[in-house]
Amino acid sequence: xxxxxxxxxxxxxxxxxxxxxxxxxxxxxxxxxxxxQHAGEAPTFLSYNVxxxxxxxxxxxSFLSRSKGYSYLLLKELQxxxxxxxxxxxxxxxxxxxxxxGTKLIIKP
Amino acid sequence: xxxxxxxxxxxxLAAGRRMTLRCTQDMRHNAMYxxxxxxGLGLRLIHYSNTAxxxxxxxxxxxxxxxxxxxxxxxLTLASAVPSQTSVYFCAxxxxxxxxxxxxxxxPGTRLTVL
Numbered sequence: 726x727x728x729x730x731x732x733x734x735x736x737x738x739x740x741x742x743x744x745x746x747x748x749x750x751x752x753x754x755x756x757x758x759x760x761x762q763h764a765g766e767a768p769t770f771l772s773y774n775v776x777x778x779x780x781x782x783x784x785x786x787s788f789l790s791r792s793k794g795y796s797y798l799l800l801k802e803l804q805x806x807x808x809x810x811x812x813x814x815x816x817x818x819x820x821x822x823x824x825x826x827g828t829k830l831i832i833k834p
Numbered sequence: 835x836x837x838x839x840x841x842x843x844x845x846x847l848a849a850g851r852r853m854t855l856r857c858t859q860d861m862r863h864n865a866m867y868x869x870x871x872x873x874g875l876g877l878r879l880i881h882y883s884n885t886a887x888x889x890x891x892x893x894x895x896x897x898x899x900x901x902x903x904x905x906x907x908x909x910l911t912l913a914s915a916v917p918s919q920t921s922v923y924f925c926a927x928x929x930x931x932x933x934x935x936x937x938x939x940x941x942p943g944t945r946l947t948v949l
Contacts, residue, residue: 775935816936824869
């Protein structure tokens with residue numbers, strides 16, 4: 726079966742750094758997205774990884790290890806507006822996006 | 835308009851009634867999708883369309899139907915609503931469905947309550 730494992734909830738302090746880990750099992754693999762979803766809103770795209778390594782985009786970075794079925798999202802200089810759910814979304818062999826419940830990140834002052 | 839629009843924003847519906855949720859995109863994307871998201875859970879794919887004129891079933895298609903008469907519009911119909919269909923419904927689109935990079939863009943969602 727297809728499976729995504731992320732922490733249900735994490736808490737971090739404004740200005741700090743947080744790493745959200747994701748392990749996945751899919752039928753084939755064609756890349757991985759990270760999406761952000763604020764409460765009551767639609768998901769929005771953050772990053773895309775298809776090759777092993779780190780992709781950096783401003784305060785956000787995403788890492789992928791295909792052999793380990795592992796990815797993480799790193800958020801630096803946390804701001805209150807970063808309070809949201811973060812969704813690790815692998816793409817299977819049929820190019821279907823596999824959605825899990827994500828990690829709810831709570832930022833405290 | 836720019837992006838994807840959905841209508842209505844929210845709706846309260848009596849069980850047994852028929853309801854159509856509308857979705858329109860202006861990005862000329864080939865692929866479109868309907869998801870539902872229940873509180874605290876991930877998105878579940880209801881139906882999808884890889885291109886105008888074609889549709890397919892997702893993970894939870896029962897009780898729903900779709901049509902794709904043109905590129906821009908992808909309505910979702912509940913033939914006879916039941917309380918278990920209470921959810922937030924998101925429409926999404928992507929340039930293609932047959933590529934490893936097929937970022938999906940989402941509409942704002944429709945909050946549906948079936949009583």
